[in-house]
Amino acid sequence: MGSRAIGQRAGHRRRATGALVTAACIVGLSGVTAAPAVADEGNTPLQSGECKFGTNDIKATPWSLQRLLTNQMWASGKGEGIKVGVIDTGIDKGNSQIRPAIQGAGKSFVTKGKATATVDTVGHGTKVAGIIAAQPHPSTSGFYGLAPGAKVVAYQTTSDQQAGTPDSLAKAIKAAVSDGVDIINISQGTDASPSQLSTLRDAIHTADKANVLIVASAGNDGANGGEKDIYPAAFSNDFPNVLAVAASDRNNERAPFSQRGSFVGIAAPGVAMVSTVPGGGNCVDQGTSFASPYAAGAAALLMAKHLSDKPKWTPAQVISHLEQTADRVRKGRDDNIGWGVVNPVAALNDDTRPTGPPTADKPTNASGASAVEPVAVTLGETAEDRQGRIAIYIVGGGLLAVAAVVGSSIAIRDWRRKNGLTTHGEAQHG
Structure with missing residues (x-):
């Protein structure tokens, strides 16, 4: 069932009627x-x-x-x-x-x-x-x-x-x-x-x-x-x-x-x-x-x-x-x-030889809905990112605290030595 042939071969006169010309379109x-x-x-x-x-x-x-x-x-x-x-x-x-x-x-x-x-x-x-x-x-x-x-x-x-x-x-x-x-x-x-x-x-x-x-x-x-x-x-x-x-x-x-x-x-x-x-x-x-x-x-x-x-x-x-x-x-x-x-x-x-008539696409779960779920779109920081950031803060803060304690201990020791004090506050004699 096709459509109208609108022209004829070059050199042929145009037919006045289109009924037979279009007969093959829907015979x-x-x-x-x-x-x-x-x-x-x-x-x-x-x-x-x-x-x-x-x-x-x-x-x-x-x-x-x-x-x-x-x-x-x-x-x-x-x-x-x-x-x-x-x-x-x-x-x-x-x-x-x-x-x-x-x-x-x-x-x-x-x-x-x-x-x-x-x-x-x-x-x-x-x-x-x-x-x-x-x-x-x-x-x-x-x-x-x-x-x-x-x-x-x-x-x-x-x-x-x-x-x-x-x-x-x-x-x-x-x-x-x-x-x-x-x-x-x-x-x-x-x-x-x-x-x-x-x-x-x-x-x-x-x-x-x-x-x-x-x-x-x-x-x-x-x-x-x-x-x-x-x-x-x-x-x-x-x-x-x-x-x-x-x-x-x-x-x-x-x-x-x-x-x-x-x-x-x-x-x-x-x-x-x-x-x-x-x-x-x-x-x-x-x-x-x-x-x-x-x-x-x-x-x-x-x-x-x-x-x-x-x-x-x-x-x-x-x-x-x-x-x-x-x-x-x-x-x-x-x-x-x-x-x-x-x-x-x-x-x-697809080289599979058919063994019967075509079949409809089947759902992948009992509810009839597709089991494929769209990926959630998160704007900004995700929960995983936040947890990672906090962990870095904790570890970094701990390291800074240890460094501060060690540094303070060394500074106090050096100050005591300079001022003739023992570690127990007793006077040192030369």
């Missing part, structure tokens, strides 16, 4: 046909306020990447050996940052117009893919994908002329599984009744049997704070291989637009997200569409690190590990951000 997978999509509100503008394709690179490091210690995150690799299927509007090979990561020609399930999986006329899929695997580039030292060593495969289900349907999404999932991908990212969804989604459910089941992880965006209809199931993300309640990702802000709280619900497993940055666009360059956008690939990139790094483990980590174990190592603002899970905000570095620094 209206309602029943058999697709309703027009609704673009994200609050799209973050860049420079002129338009996201133009074939634009300049953004040189600054986005906030979502500033929080990462890349030397630790990439210590064991950059996702090499992992293949991520991106089911979206295509991945544009005209962007030099994402081009090296694109594997093969992909597949298009768009039947209207001249559709090619590696030509993205909307821009949404190229942004999603960039967050996963964009290469570091000399002209944009600030932006890169989380797993630039991974490969991405384009499965085009939506274009500027045709929106996706549950059936086209299901076909793309099965094609990705057949092609041997390890992860599928789906940044689209529907609130249709599950009874209308039998083909989609069957495709998720196929992926589950093949041990393919599905990372799906939770949706952007959360402004009213209500709960609503968005599929395929909400299939996380039914299948162990589905991770539903909400969008978080800089404070690790739910982004205002992010859909909340019992199906949310984790959150990832989804506000003011920089990524690649068709024709080259970067733009800023927001939505759970871009939180999902952030989590997918973290999953790719984790799977790559444990690629040679026997037995292989299952999607359920990858999900549990990401949730257990997430940054939490609460002890356990909630419907806003799930188990917390994904922390790729923490996930990679």
Whole structure:
């Protein structure tokens, strides 16, 4: 569920209608046909306020990447050996940052117009893919994908002329599984009744049997704070291989637009997200569409690190590990951000293979309060300082008293000798 693609490839005429252009942002997978999509509100503008394709690179490091210690995150690799299927509007090979990561020609399930999986006329899929695997580039030292060593495969289900349907999404999932991908990212969804989604459910089941992880965006209809199931993300309640990702802000709280619900497993940055666009360059956008690939990139790094483990980590174990190592603002899970905000570095620094679902942080004593107590702040002299000072005074005073007594005794003796007196007061005779 991402946001509005505000521009088109340079040289293409601007479309008068935005319904199909934004279809991939929240594909209206309602029943058999697709309703027009609704673009994200609050799209973050860049420079002129338009996201133009074939634009300049953004040189600054986005906030979502500033929080990462890349030397630790990439210590064991950059996702090499992992293949991520991106089911979206295509991945544009005209962007030099994402081009090296694109594997093969992909597949298009768009039947209207001249559709090619590696030509993205909307821009949404190229942004999603960039967050996963964009290469570091000399002209944009600030932006890169989380797993630039991974490969991405384009499965085009939506274009500027045709929106996706549950059936086209299901076909793309099965094609990705057949092609041997390890992860599928789906940044689209529907609130249709599950009874209308039998083909989609069957495709998720196929992926589950093949041990393919599905990372799906939770949706952007959360402004009213209500709960609503968005599929395929909400299939996380039914299948162990589905991770539903909400969008978080800089404070690790739910982004205002992010859909909340019992199906949310984790959150990832989804506000003011920089990524690649068709024709080259970067733009800023927001939505759970871009939180999902952030989590997918973290999953790719984790799977790559444990690629040679026997037995292989299952999607359920990858999900549990990401949730257990997430940054939490609460002890356990909630419907806003799930188990917390994904922390790729923490996930990679912990090699413990999960043996079950994540657990809430436990209190350290019976009262439920933390046993860690803050250090008392003392202004001025502490009790220990005072005791030490008094001890010094006593010892010093005693030494002075002894010295005074000895000195006095010597002075009296010398005076008596001088005046001819014995120590007993008797006269001395010469």
